[in-house]
Amino acid sequence: MRDAFVRALSELAEQDERILLVNGDLGFGVLTDFIERFPSQYVNAGIAEQNMTAIACGSALTGARAFTYSIGNFPTLRCLEQLRNDVCYHHADVTVVAVGGGFSYGQLGVSHFATEDLAIMRSLPGMTVVAPSDPWQAYELTMQLHARGGPAYLRIDKGSAGLGAGPVELGKVRMVREGSDAVLFATGGILSEALRAADELDAEGISTRVVDVHTIKPLDGDGIVAAASECGHVITLEEHVVTGGLGSAVAEACADARVPLKSFRRIGLEDVFPEIVGDQAYLRARFGLDATSVANSIRMVVN
């Protein structure tokens, strides 16, 4: 997913000299080609995320189309006020790219778990929030974010859904599996667990629709409400706390539209910090975000 983003950015940089990548001193080996090809469109701000964001914002306010790049919470939480006051209030054309959504860096510990970013970024006025589910989607959505312009947040995940390329439109949900008994909304690479859960349930005669919500903001309220109305049982899945992220966004859309639901359940990290480490698959299972846990939840509400 990360390489797909860099490929998209390189193509954009080639066509548009206003593109400026402001790096937070990360991406060893990943950005080498970009740096060599576009020396005047790249700057390493060092280990200083507040200033990375400020440099991107100041550049954007004088005509650049800026991208900041770092991992985990560094380009979001460390410089949250720069994003709020400077980037968003000035509607500056800055796209924040965070590599390592959710438990992507599962062995590195809690500092590297990006598990509140969607909620926090979603609350900033004017901020577009995108979490692709596959590398091809990271490429397509980078192109569409560029066309739309910042402020934007792009959450890059190590996991991926494993689906083939298809049409994707920023701000529109994407049904990736038909179903009518329940609808499962997922965002980011964890869509893979949603698809596996639906496979498991299918064998038992429970037909689960799976919807990819790659754009958390602006949220496709109509698409969500339609799927929720048709299926009745609504489940959300995110590698993120259950507060304020995808689950909250879907709940808000359904409540605003007064959709009469049979049940509603958010699956995500509860109000805790994981105090253990492990790979992404291990942590998903440990905290109830894997296909088995998701299938169990759906079984309980549908039966």
Added chain:
Amino acid sequence: MTNSEELALRLRRHVVRMCNRGGSSHVGSGLSMADIIAVLYGEVLLLDPTRPDWPARDRFILSKGHAGACVYAALAERGFFDVSELAAHYTNGSRLSGHVSHKGVPGVELSTGSLGHGLGIGAGMAFNFKRMGGQQRVFVVLSDGECDEGSVWEAALFAGHHRLSNLCVVIDYNKLQSIGRVSDTINLEPLGAKWRAFGWHTVRVDGHDHDALRSAFEERAENRPTCIVADTVKGRGVSFMEDQVLWHYRAPKGEEFVAAMLELGVDVTGAPNA
């Protein structure tokens, strides 16, 4: 009195009036930097009030956004909008917020108010101008207390490293911060030496001496950003406000307002709010 000195006097009158009408804080902060702002807006900044978005203009950022009244006054005096609009400062429904805002206010480049933001943005602007071959200069005014913020030094490192000679910082060094003396809070000395060590061309001037400010702005290092440490007096121009932390907060009302304006050469006895 030179033109810029006359402008500084008018800015001081506006600041006192605006803080009186709105009942707002930070009168001392505005008076402290009135001379710096007058020299910048009167003589140094390349601007066109009829075209606030003119791409070739110089950029000015007030990082100590709490002193925004003085910048609004300078913009009005330069003709970006009518002086009469200053009366709306701090009032219900007004765009002239206590901390400087760019929304709907022609000429303001950056909204600030949270300290430590302006220099990084200014460095980003200067970096991008340099990258794109632009001739614009970028000026940022910081407060002294603001230099407690780590983000100031992140930006100072960046600007020094990239030799942003089109960037100029002025520190309004009035030696008072929010609730006490800078030297008792977080001592900044040796302040000039710190900026020099970060790769900046550094000059120290009397921040109320227009000739000294003028030459400091003219004196550009070829391949380094410039930091002007401007020694100032908080509340300058109104004797009973000078060097008093109280006037970081207190709004001049009644007799205090009349006395302050008299010192600035205007008799407002009998005026509303006097």
